[in-house]
Amino acid sequence: HMPSVSFRSALSLHTCTTLTLSSLSATRRGLPKPKMSENGVVPRAKVLTIDTMNPTVKNVEYAVRGPIVARAVELEKELSEGMKKPFAEVIKANIGDAHAMGQQPITFFRQVLALCSYPELLNDSTFPEDAKSRARRILQSCGGNSMGSYSASQGIDSVRQDVARYIERRDGGVPCDPDDIYLTTGASDGIMTMLKLLVCGEGVTRTGVMISIPQYPLYSAALAELGAVQINYYLNEEKCWSLDISELQRALDEARHHCNPRALCIINPGNPTGQVQSRECIEDVIRFAAKEGLFLMADEVYQDNVYADGCQFHSFKKVLFEMGPEYSDTVELASFHSTSKCYMGECGFRGGYMEIINMDDEVKAQLTKLVSVRLCPPVPGQALMDLVVNPPQPGEPSYDNFIKERTATLSALAEKAKLTEQILNTVHGISCNPVQGAMYSFPRIIIPEKAVKEATDKGQQPDMFYCMKMLEETGICLVPGSGFGQKDGTYHFRMTILPPRDKLQILLNKVKEFHQKFTKHYS
Amino acid sequence: HMPSVSFRSALSLHTCTTLTLSSLSATRRGLPKPKMSENGVVPRAKVLTIDTMNPTVKNVEYAVRGPIVARAVELEKELSEGMKKPFAEVIKANIGDAHAMGQQPITFFRQVLALCSYPELLNDSTFPEDAKSRARRILQSCGGNSMGSYSASQGIDSVRQDVARYIERRDGGVPCDPDDIYLTTGASDGIMTMLKLLVCGEGVTRTGVMISIPQYPLYSAALAELGAVQINYYLNEEKCWSLDISELQRALDEARHHCNPRALCIINPGNPTGQVQSRECIEDVIRFAAKEGLFLMADEVYQDNVYADGCQFHSFKKVLFEMGPEYSDTVELASFHSTSKCYMGECGFRGGYMEIINMDDEVKAQLTKLVSVRLCPPVPGQALMDLVVNPPQPGEPSYDNFIKERTATLSALAEKAKLTEQILNTVHGISCNPVQGAMYSFPRIIIPEKAVKEATDKGQQPDMFYCMKMLEETGICLVPGSGFGQKDGTYHFRMTILPPRDKLQILLNKVKEFHQKFTKHYS
Known part of the structure; x- marks a missing residue:
């Protein structure tokens, strides 16, 4: 059962209050375990028990x-x-x-996915031509023209090119190199991978990562699993969950006493808080990261989900580049996107990408190596990501719909x-x-x-x-x-x-x- | 460049000879980095460099x-x-x-995937009825009848039920509980997750994991990333890459001096070595694991790929249960399968499952929690796994083909x-x-x-x-x-x-x- 603890300790890394999980295993716990096996032999002790398992996993909450x-x-x-x-x-x-x-899913996306899954359908006259040409292009980028082949571990080349062009359009022409794009198994996978690169040190030199409170619990879970130090900065509920630089500074200054803060995570638009950051706020955050030597991680999976009058999505990449070379040549940034949210909502396909800016070349090679161990992100998710960044264009048959x-x-x-x-x-x-x-x-x-x-x-x-x-x-x-x-x-x-x-x-x-x-x- | 080292140090955890990666980043390294940005400001040092990144990632090779x-x-x-x-x-x-x-992909599998991707096709009379009924069943198990919904983190219920029935048929009726099945993002994901649960301790108490040499390098990569100790046992090339228990014993006895051996990984049929283990050998391995208190991990992704006369695939699960309750009630086993190999070869979909036997209930609850952080395996891969374990049956229209x-x-x-x-x-x-x-x-x-x-x-x-x-x-x-x-x-x-x-x-x-x-x- 959950201990009675105040909020701060509930979020610290060494308690597990939110998810005691007793309910999850209740059914099986209900079955009494035989003390002795049928042939009368006393069973051996388990190799893997709650006391002998990886302690960082126990600290994970979601x-x-x-x-x-x-x-x-x-x-x-x-x-x-x-x-x-x-x-x-x-x-x-x-x-x-x-x-x-x-x-409802976007019809065009699902038509292309069906065509890629079963290319016989390319002969079916009921499918629109633009869906067919997208499917052909995707299949041509797949080994043996099959979504069943592994892709490059960084993701299919042509998809990464399409992502780069999408980012350039979105950011008013700020250049994007397809080589800086990594396709991922949803945004969670990219965020976990980036954090994995960043975490090192022990005791007071252990990597600390700043996350907003309230946060999306993937962050606390990933930090717990990696044994990193979670540094909480509080969003201002009174000001519509906005981010104050003074609060970032307070959190960072306190954290420097007990860990080595190296990264700052921002979720914009916010999850769970739904706020949309102003351009000025983003500039301030970038200046703060530059001044304090922090690697920026921008979770921008809700970039199309902006509703309120006067609010607009500004990508960290765009603002960074518009701040000039003092920032755009130096501030390290990873930004994350996904097929799961926005107007498409295709969570089950586990598609996503990350763009990395100003990453050290040797680290980038290590990143490429690390993702290669998992072989590749799911190809249908890559195909879907391609469609999201390269949807029907004016004049094409599927555009209006x-x-x-x-x-x-x-x-x-x-x-x-x-x-x-x-x-x-x-x-x-x-x-x-x-x-x-x-x-x-x-x-x-x-x-x-x-x-x-x-x-x-x-x-x-x-x-x-x-x-x-x-x-x-x-x-x-x-x-x-x-x-x-x-x-x-x-x-x-x-x-x-x-x-x-x-x-x-x-x-x-x-x-x-x-x-x-x-x-x-x-x- | 690669240092000149003997094989043993090449496989040890603290060198990185196989993959120096210099070629991967050559293009970017070729570009001289500006010492000064355009406005004359000396750039800040990078937050993340090869010297300040996670050292365990550097040790990964693939x-x-x-x-x-x-x-x-x-x-x-x-x-x-x-x-x-x-x-x-x-x-x-x-x-x-x-x-x-x-x-070539199996036509039936791809037809069902197309139907699931674009359910309008359920009205298309050119698709066989059995493909349609499989697609309907999969869609009914998806939230909102869409593959775009998240599934349960452990995987879609009905798919896990089908997997359990498949295992029961394969293993001549040995019972299988769907609750012991976890769907995964390919077998690699399941193997990594299991190893993650197992690794703990420091110095001589650090978890050691026994792997065959030659091995599939996912294992060494995963152990390096987790900072676990790799314990090598050598397959006998002279005897067609067979496994000798005396060699397991030698490797284990030596390892006990410097780490805490807790798990034994077997790949059967073998990768890269292609051998198929005899039933006797599997029994010996199970007895060894029981005697020495080792958690067994059986990588069985090539279970349909058996060619040689006189060779037959025996699952570890089946042999374990046929050895009687002294073993079947106690030996902890995780076995892994995938959509990527065998006759289907659908690597790009990243589908797979693991079955866990005799896992401690509290650990199992932790496993369920851990996989929930990544939300769910890709749903198209789950659908494909379902088709692999539940293919067309005699009498159905697609059976003969x-x-x-x-x-x-x-x-x-x-x-x-x-x-x-x-x-x-x-x-x-x-x-x-x-x-x-x-x-x-x-x-x-x-x-x-x-x-x-x-x-x-x-x-x-x-x-x-x-x-x-x-x-x-x-x-x-x-x-x-x-x-x-x-x-x-x-x-x-x-x-x-x-x-x-x-x-x-x-x-x-x-x-x-x-x-x-x-x-x-x-x-």
Whole structure:
């Protein structure tokens, strides 16, 4: 069971509060283990036990798929077995899984993937010519013209060229070298790989990595697995989750006493917080990284998910190059993108890329070697990444439908972002910043003292207690703020804005009702 | 450049001879770096340099995609630019990449993948009904009926059920629990994950892992990355690369002086050595693991690739269970399979699974947590794995064609295995064991003293020198034996048997000619 700990220790590397996992193995634990095998021989002790396993793995936490999701899966099973519940279905608003929430894939992308999977279809006259020509181009770049061949470990050449041209267009002509592009198995894989290169040293020389709080828990999980030091800087909830340079400085100065800070991670648009960084803020961050000698990692997987008026996505690469050679010749930057989010939402294909800027040549050779051990990213994911950066062009047969589908998805998301903020802010005890971008709201919730005490007595984080109760009573699966980190004494949850509009409205109203009931009960 | 070292130090964890990578970064190194940026400011030092990066990454080597392959890619480029070479094309016999060598995918598999990618095709009457019903079943298991959704981190439930049934059929009814199946991103991912769980301790308590020599270099690379101790046991080349328990014992006893041996890795059928283990040998290995308290890892990705008369694949799981509860209740085993090899050869999809037997429940919960951080294996790869374990059945419309295609591929491989052995053994100075299984020959080559000296003077492994010369003169890309490990003073290369029969014959004759010329030149 979860110990009662304050937020700061809950996020430190040597506790494991968010994910004790007892529920995951409950079924198997329930089976009594025979003390003696059938032939009467006392079994040998296990080689691999919780006490003899890799201790850094034990420190890993990943709340987005933690115990609350395990319970949601159990509830779904219980429902399907006819067990009575106070709800008819479980709604998983815990993870940015667009298609699972009913978002439709882009037709053109799927046509090309079908053509690449089964090239016989190139003779099928119902497929548009532009889909066929994209498929031919991808297949020509594959060994034996098959997606079943390994690609180069860095990714298919022609895909990396297309990525480079996409970045140049996106960044108003700032040049991009395909040799600086590495295709990845989703963005998570690229982030993990970059962190792996950076981590070294022991004790006070151990690599420290700055991450925002709240953060996407891939970062804390990766740092725990690598045994790196996590340096928390807090986003300013009062100013719409903006980033203050003074807070970066505070966090860095404190960290220098006990580790060697070497990298600064930024998520823009923010996950779980949904803010979109201003150009000025990005410039400040780049100046800070340059002054303090930090390697910059920019997680830009939500680059097309910007909804709020007056907000615009600025890539770190573009801003860096527009700041002139003092910065663009020196600041080391890795930026990450993915096929999983934006208007495409193709999480299951595990496609992504990273661009590396100003990386030392010898380190780059080591990076190339490191990725070669895993052979290559999945080729269908590479193909999909290619389509994302090279979609139908004006004049091509699929262009109009592509634009229609993309626009429909992005405007629906924009509408749902607004709806979420509006409804949540009508609830006394819930306050929600505007969802400027990405796919999540991260509202602050007031949890009554009596509920905090009951949770603490149970050894649970108060917001885990709150979310677990909500799941059991309403079937809504959210992730408690403690899984992402939050200021001590504040509580939040992350909720995706992905369910279809009607369903989202019902869901938000159920959250409202639950919160009112919960508050009343514990007041 | 490569230092002149004997084999043992070449395989040790703290040298990096196989892959110096100088060629990989040559282009960029060629560009002189400005000492001063355009505005006259002296650039800051890099945050991340070869001296300040993760030292365990530097120790990683992966010969299958090492400098010889980098040179092969350069040669291809030079050929395409019209440069004159003594050969018309580069033949990459370095990697088990079946489709790249012309092997055709199984039609049924690709039809189902196309249907899953673009479900509109479910209305297309040209697709067979069994392909459609498989596609419907896969899609029903996906969130929102889309392969673009994340799956459960352990893999799609229905796929894991199909894997379990496949294992039960394969192993003559030995039961398999779908809960013990983890789908993976190729076998490499599963092997890396298992090793990650196992590694801990420092100094003489540091985890040691036993691997065969010759080995598939994923193992040495993974152990280097994790900072584990590699324990080499030598296969017996004189006895067709068989495994002697006395050699396991020798290696283990020596290793106990300087580390904590905890796991034993077996590749069966063997890579790069192509042997197929006898049932007796597997029993002996299991008894050894039980007696010595070792976690068993069985790499069985070539389980359908068995060619030689009298040879048969026996899974470790089956043998373990047939040895009775003294073993089957206690010995911890992880076994690995993949979509990349056998008759399907679908490397690019990165599909695979592992089955874990007798794993401690708490450790298993940690494993489930660890894989959740990477979200899920690629869904198209999971779908493909499902088709491999649940192919067309007798009476279904696609059955006959499936059997025809599978048989054709496997018999062609069997024929090529024999051809390879035959032709290579006609060459004075080359001796090749029967290729009983897998996809590679690993012949021993005699390198004349004068050539060994010239290589050593250049700081190259003699077999790297030999293979590099062969590449430059014939366009044939092989991997030197030093990349896999070999007994001190012996030399080998690994060559796949994958090229089409005609091409393979030409290739083997070119190898013959080259070897004769090389031997003459250096005698």
